[in-house]
Amino acid sequence: MWPVRVCTLMFILVAGAGTVLAQHEFTPADIEAGRQQYANTCQRCHGPDGDLIKDADIGHGKFRRGSTDDDLARIIRNGIEGTPMAETNISAPNALTIVAYLRSMATAAGTIASGDAARGKTIFEGKGGCTSCHRVLGNGSRVGPDLSQIGGARRTLELQRSLVDPDAEIVPANRTLKVVTRDGATVTGRLLNQDSFTLQLLDSREQLRSFSKSNLREFSFVANSTMPSYKDKLSSQELADVVSYLASLKGL
Template sequence: MSRQAATALGQIGDASGIPSLLKAVSRTDDRFVAHAVIHTLIGLGKPEPLLAALKDPSDRIRKAALTALDQMDNSPLQKEHLKPFLASAHPELRAAGIWVATHRPEWTDIVVEFLEKQLARPGQTEEELLALRDLMVTFCQNEALQNFVTSQLSNKTATAESRLLFLSVIGRCDVRQLPSSWAGQLKVLLSSGEGQIVSEVLNLVQSRRVKGMDTELLSIFRDKASAAALRLKALAARTVTVPEISNEDFALLEALLGKGQEAPVRQAAAHVLVNLKLTESQLMSIAEKQLPEADPFLMPGILEVFNHGTSERVGSSLVSSLLQVSDRLTNIPEQDLERILSAYPASVRDKAVPVSAKIRQLHAARQEKLARLDRELTGGDVSEGRTLFFGKASCSACHAIGPEGNAFGPDLTNIGDIRSRPDILEAIVFPSSSFAREHETVNVVTASGTFMGIIKEQTADYLVLAPGPGPGLRINRSEVKSIEAHNVSMMPPGLEELLDKQEMASLMAFLESLPTGIKKLSK
């Protein structure tokens, strides 16, 4: 039977053709014919022959009958009908059962029973595990499923892969507040010492703004034997619920800003710093010790620490330091300096007039700098540029090329086709000069604080704000006071200062070669 014949039967409403329709499905693996048949079966609205077909020897007929019954208005489909599909040894039938189950959140009991059996079965494929994850996410607001997830996370014999699967379910679960049993397990896992598990739990604690983890988070941050990136992730997770920091912990954070650290660590430390509520003495330390030593790529982030300040002492110290390092302010828009200083006394703003003048002078010289770099950056090696992209330059921490990298910033797979060389160079050297659509920086103002980042997801109930690579912060709409545009890119400037001329030339050569450069390098 052709697609046209199946469609015609549906149009004339001839239910006597149902057996022929089902036979047609059993005789072909053509997806388009199967789709046409199922669509016709749904339209005919006759469930009785389809219920009988659920026991047909043909896998294809059973699958088509189940799919049609699931989509049919006033369907008599019961959870007992679904059990054989979930228990099937045939992957296609099992997948069909899972798909139908995701539409029936009231059938939690058979889903939990199914999950217990499936997860005990060795040799699950990645595709099967993703299907199970999505099934759990569908039912995750149900207490029985929540208890199942809790029990699996607390299972002392569970593998790291299994725990990561359940943590992924928690991260995707659309609940306003995590169940206390889940929060309790997250706290336990923070002390597990398993690096990958701890890192994923930190992502969850930060993105869902889980409270009550202060002791565990500070313990990780204070552990100098741990990787700097993990320590900063722990402090970032704490900061979203407890923005104050002791002087002792502040000193540890300042050490991670120092020039002895790698650039990604210093950038991460600056990101954490922005979200803290610092005391006057802590702000003075930033102004007097950190700003004079800060490289250009750290300047925009560190300056944000002083936003909304009112202390004349702090403001005066800030401006004094800016006057010392005025040649490093190329990436600071004049309007941003004015915004940051707007609440400080007039004496501070008056003192900053020469700083504003220097910024205007630096901005006027931007095109000259770009033209000079364009002339100098020649003879780059595409292969070396790729190595830099995924290594020293840390571009892949935020950007993807093909299947590799991160989706925080714009995808650069086709950047060589869609942007000119001057545009690419300007985006690297002066990232705030323009913004890609859907990657604009915003400030989300709430009663508990202001959060800066890129909006990655929005629903009627919440939004997800990404302050950097990794998980976004989930903020309920009811908490949001305002969303304000912020004209500074989340991409740190100053990459041309971190790389030498030959390295910059190679990075440019790689980006300009895309997407064809990927194919050449993969051969």
């Protein structure tokens, strides 16, 4: 007897959600498709976390101009008259995948601990030792990538992951190259330049090194990051502070 009642109850819940919100169901593939379109067309104005335009924070699930998925898809396609947000030729199904991504951003934003950027800067330059590899606005080392504009390029979620799990995702430009010379010496560093015959890299002591490829036994990218994980080196509050500092670095 009672399984029937469970079914009825579930039906009412599902139908209820459907009529009140008229929402769509999204798959991880929809979200991923939306993420790519967002990065290509929306990020330059709205920023990686969707919160760059003060009066139109689209990364935290609260919208002034619509609420349902279909409202938002319509805004994305039609633009907003009299504002910099222009009409686009994005198809209706593609607009819905962008909505899927906006919804996922809001969910992710809810899981991020809030930090203090000023405290984060102190940790970055002090106990974190980040400036021994990274440079911010001319201060620090060139061994790792320059982070002066990292907050304009990466989501808070990605910054957090870079600190606790540096191997999870390494953007191609940031990979470490390892070369072994004919006489067996190994040098690792950041690839700056290469042509058919030579390659130049910046080694771990910030020295520019140039090699003739014919003198190398091998050269290849290292799979793992040379950056240590800070998962156990900083407390969760300190991590949140550093992430908050990084997110504030949007260049000049």
